[in-house]
Amino acid sequence: MKELLTAKRLTVEIASALLVLAIVMFVCSLIGSESISLKAVFARPGEPSEVNPDYEIFVRVRLPRVILACLVGAALGCAGVVFQAILRNPLADPYILGISSGAALGAIIAVLSGFSWTLWGRSPIAVFAFAGALGTVWLVWFIGRSAAKSNVTSLLLAGVVINAFFSAIIMFLTSVAKSQQVYSTIFWLMGNMTEEDFNVLWFSTLWVVFGIVALFYISPQLNVISFGSDDARSMGVNMLRTQTAAFAVAAAITSIAVSLSGLVGFVGLIVPHGVRLVFGPDHRRLIPLSGIVGAVFLVAADTLARTIVAPAQLPVGVVTAIVGGPFFLVLLFKYTKRIVL
């Protein structure tokens, strides 16, 4: 018989997953178009780049990028689990719900209006993307709820419609914009990792970790919600409070991820499914492990994206979409037999 989950067992699993993540991050930060040697990096650390270019590349280029990929992957993986749980639909994902396109619209508006201010060291693009993502979540939630009370299908449908609508506006805006601006936004729309400032990284990491811990705290309730809202209520779960909290936190970490990296699709879909396949559907496991596995997945995908066509770079969203698209179709075939929408 499969052993039951205990705090001790989960701690061991999380610790092992974190170890794997650390190894993957370390290895990936050594891989790149410029080959660097670890020996050289630590031979004379902290010296200017003319003396020790390896150190410069490792610390200023590779490390921030790997940390960023880790952060975005963890946020998207976790958000995917939570959206699937509260919508009771294994096909839900921040990208499919239209949250990402809301963020994209915000970013495009920021690019086209040519703002030059910064907020806490963030460019207007990131700030607008954050606002766009958060705004879309509330819009999807609001439309879905008022269209038919707590009906799962209408919520997904609202996401699809908003996605299409925002995409149309994005197309319109890009077609009237100047070509130079368009190029950078298109790259961003495909999901792009850039070397971020360490302050930004730490600040975002803090919030993402905080969000994941908060979601972990409501994971027993998410388990019960899988059985439907009536059952959840009769087992003592305050549906409105739990759903609101889960949606708000998942949306917030999605927004952080999107504002940092643009539209990276399918991470929130592939990762939770993989973890569920191996570790089962218990959300007390799914939430922390999807976060860590999401980080591993995106760090690896981003390493592939920046090396496969080196010295040029692919947006990481291209890599995840090429893997994720067929994966989504397989799931669609598998689940349409079983779930009643």
Add this chain to the structure above:
Amino acid sequence: MDIIEVSHLSFGYSDTEVLRDISFKVKQGTFLAIAGPNGAGKSTLLNLLCAALKPKSGSINIDAAPIDSYSTRSLALKVAVVRQEFVPVFGFSVIETVLMGRMPHYNHRLFESRIDRQIATEAMEATDTARFAARPLVNLSGGERQRVFIARALAQDTDILLLDEPTSFLDLKHQVGIYDLLKAAQLQKGKTIAAVTHDINLAAQYADAALLLGQVQADSSGFWYGCPRDIFSPEQIERVFGVKIFSGTIGEEKFFMPLGKFAKFSGRIDTNINKNT
């Protein structure tokens, strides 16, 4: 002691009146059968009793306190509900599902204690589901799954157990199995059980109290409550369900056989009906 007190309860959806002026009291440790034709409001009544719906007027008291004075969690410590079959989208196993019944007892814990696990194991043994504890719910038959949901409700360890047609879709053996199991829970643990059922015959054999719901009419609230022997009378059943029936007796209890226009026995029904009662 009356653990459920319903007084002057009315409920309706936007334009249809479903329940009108219903009052009844249920003593602790009673097995109550709720019967009636489709659309008479049986499930609605059940949903009112677990606060999934709010009454239009009237009041419901659970354990001497108004139902709306309970928080979601504190009500879940008093009332467990087994609904008609619902398979979750994610592949939870039997034991994981039964352990979720302990949810209201968690009180900010994230993991089950040893006591929780022991109670869940007992519930699985009582329902004969321990054999397939590790199997995912989706791989079970309808009868097995129904027993798992009853196990989960037993693990919730409440005074009151509400069930919505627990034996629909089940074969004869499993129907009787479920009723035996519920009766055992009633007798051994002193649980109060209220089950919505279409099977008047089984209900008559097991229940201590019966509530018959019919359509609300201008001059009648379509509601009868009492001991099964009085409530399930041939005349009453024929009137409420609008079908001709043959009735006989097994020991002290009556049984009923509905007879449609083309039933083999139907031609002789007028001469035979009620002769045996």
